[in-house]
Amino acid sequence: MKLSLKISIGALIGLMNVAVTSIYLADRPIGASTSYPYAAGQFFGLQSSIYFRQIDIAGSWEFWFLVGAFLGAVVGALMFGHFKFSSVPPLWAKLKGPSAAKRLVWAFIGGFLLIFGARLADGCTSGHILSGGMELAVSSLVFAVFVMISAVVTARHFYGASQ
Amino acid sequence: MILAFIVGILFALIAQYARLNSFDTIASAALLKNHDVVQILFFAIAISSIGFFIVYLLGGATINVKPFYVFGVCVGGVLFGAGVAILGYCPGTMLMALAEGKADALVGYVGGIAAALLFTLAYPTLLPLIGPDFGAINLYAASAAVTAMIVGVYAVVLLFAAFRLESKA
Numbered sequence: 001m002k003l004s005l006k007i008s009i010g011a012l013i014g015l016m017n018v019a020v021t022s023i024y025l026a027d028r029p030i031g032a033s034t035s036y037p038y039a040a041g042q043f044f045g046l047q048s049s050i051y052f053r054q055i056d057i058a059g060s061w062e063f064w065f066l067v068g069a070f071l072g073a074v075v076g077a078l079m080f081g082h083f084k085f086s087s088v089p090p091l092w093a094k095l096k097g098p099s100a101a102k103r104l105v106w107a108f109i110g111g112f113l114l115i116f117g118a119r120l121a122d123g124c125t126s127g128h129i130l131s132g133g134m135e136l137a138v139s140s141l142v143f144a145v146f147v148m149i150s151a152v153v154t155a156r157h158f159y160g161a162s163q
Numbered sequence: 164m165i166l167a168f169i170v171g172i173l174f175a176l177i178a179q180y181a182r183l184n185s186f187d188t189i190a191s192a193a194l195l196k197n198h199d200v201v202q203i204l205f206f207a208i209a210i211s212s213i214g215f216f217i218v219y220l221l222g223g224a225t226i227n228v229k230p231f232y233v234f235g236v237c238v239g240g241v242l243f244g245a246g247v248a249i250l251g252y253c254p255g256t257m258l259m260a261l262a263e264g265k266a267d268a269l270v271g272y273v274g275g276i277a278a279a280l281l282f283t284l285a286y287p288t289l290l291p292l293i294g295p296d297f298g299a300i301n302l303y304a305a306s307a308a309v310t311a312m313i314v315g316v317y318a319v320v321l322l323f324a325a326f327r328l329e330s331k332a
Contacts, residue, residue, distance in 0.1 A: 001181070001199045003329050009181045010206025010325075013174075017207070018214035020170050022224045029227055030170065032255035036279035044280060051286035064164045066258050068171020073262030075172070076179040087266035089186035089251065100266075107267040110250025111257070111274025113242045118254060119282040120293060121239025122229045125253040133208035134215045136302040136317060137228030143240045148201075150244025155193035158249060 017134055028061065029135070031127030032069075033118035035062035095159045175259045184259035186251030186267070193248040198328040205325035209318040216314045220307060228299045235293030250274075 020026050038059025041052035052059075077083040087100045096102065118124040121143050123132060129147070132140020175184075182188050183200060191197040218224045247253060250271045252260050257275070260268035282289070302317070303310045 003202075003326075005181075006199060006202050006325075007206050009177060010203045011210050012177055013203070014207040014209070014211035015214060016170070016173065016177075017211045018218055018224075020166075021215065021227075022218050024223065026166055026170070027225065030174075032253070036254065036275050037283050040276050040279040041283060043276070046280075046283055049283055049286070051283045061164070061167045064167040065171040065174075066255065068168035069175040069178075069255055070171075070258040070262050072172030072175030073179055073184065073259035076176045076259075077263045079176075080179060082179060082263045085264040085266070087270075089190075089265070089267065091187040091190050092251070092267075095190075103267055104270045106249055107270040108274035108277075110246045110248075111271030112246070112278040114246025114250055114252075114254060114271070114278075115275035116278035116282060117239040117242030117244075117246055119239070119279060120235045120289070121243065122232070122235065124243065124255070126255050128229065129204065130207060130211070132228055133204075134211040135226055135228050136212060136314065137231075138297070138300045138302065139229045139231035139236050141302075142231065143236050143243075146237050146240025147244040147247065150241040151193040151248040152195060152244075154245040154248035155190065155195075159190070159194060 013130070014134070017130055021131065021134070026061070028058075029127060029131030030065065031058065031062050031123060031131065032066055033062070033115060033124035033127065034059045035066050036115045037119060038063050174255070175262075178256055178259055179263075184252065184256035184263070186260070186265075189247060189251045189253070189256075202325045202328050205321045205328075209321035209325070212314055212321075213318050216310065226301060226303070228301050230299045231297040232293045233295055233297065238293075 017030060021029050034055050037051060037055055041047055041049065046052050088098055088103045092103055121128065123140065123143065128140040128143045133144060178184050181203060188200055192200045215224060252268055252271055254275065257268045257271050261272065302313055304313060
């Protein structure tokens with residue numbers, strides 16, 4: 001990708017984040033991962049649990065954010081011609097083999113680790129790294145460093161031998 | 164609710180255009196083979212940190228950061244990083260990948276819901292373990308001039324890192 005394009009995309013994401021977070025629009029940082037316990041709580045009837053009551057408002061905002069992201073991506077997939085039914089990404093097939101069952105088992109484990117980690121830390125890429133990074137939050141900067149180190153170390157061990 | 168929905172649509176179109184919702188993009192970033200995502204994040208954070216500070220100074224934004232629970236943030240970061248490397252999507256881009264027909268993103272979502280369910284049930288037990296809590300702190304100083312310098316240095320460091328990564332791709 002060309003550097004100028006990366007700067008433009010970064011600037012667009014950054015300026016949108018400033019605008020959305022301002023008191024004139026959402027008056028709160030964006031986020032995605034709180035929608036998971038929100039959806040789980042609604043689905044499994046845990047609305048009276050301590051945790052659900054704590055994340056109710058943020059979770060509902062993030063739930064609608066992701067409904068928009070999903071539908072926006074449906075439109076985008078048609079617009080950019082990205083829609084393609086598949087269960088094994090090309091790079092995964094190259095590194096770990098073409099088995100769909102293996103990929104799906106690991107996708108479950110990966111999704112589990114991802115959201116459990118995000119809930120322990122109280123944020124993810126959007127809430128911690130993008131928004132917390134924007135507001136120079138100590139928790140988010142520490143989170144970002146741990147995520148980067150862990151992702152690189154995990155990738156090296158998990159894909160490394162087969163490269 | 165409507166605002167969140169519209170913002171979601173816009174973020175999805177940008178992320179898709181840049182292929183941030185693709186396993187290959189994220190996994191190759193974790194394998195240090197392609198720095199596009201990290202560069203885009205660094206540019207976004209550098210630019211937004213300056214923009215946010217200006218809006219904040221003008222009274223148009225309030226600081227709303229997450230508390231620094233040392234154990235929760237560090238262990239959470241390690242688990243999250245491992246999850247990103249294996250799944251190749253983050254909590255938001257997972258749904259954008261699902262919209263493009265990726266069945267692994269759907270299974271990843273189910274795994275995420277299972278984790279969220281477990282966390283909700285285990286929360287009363289986990290809560291005393293995620294501290295100590297240093298509170299919702301950020302790096303802003305009491306004086307606006309000092310904060311301006313801190314934000315400036317922070318943005319320059321991120322921009323410098325992003326430009327440095329360009330030559331290493």
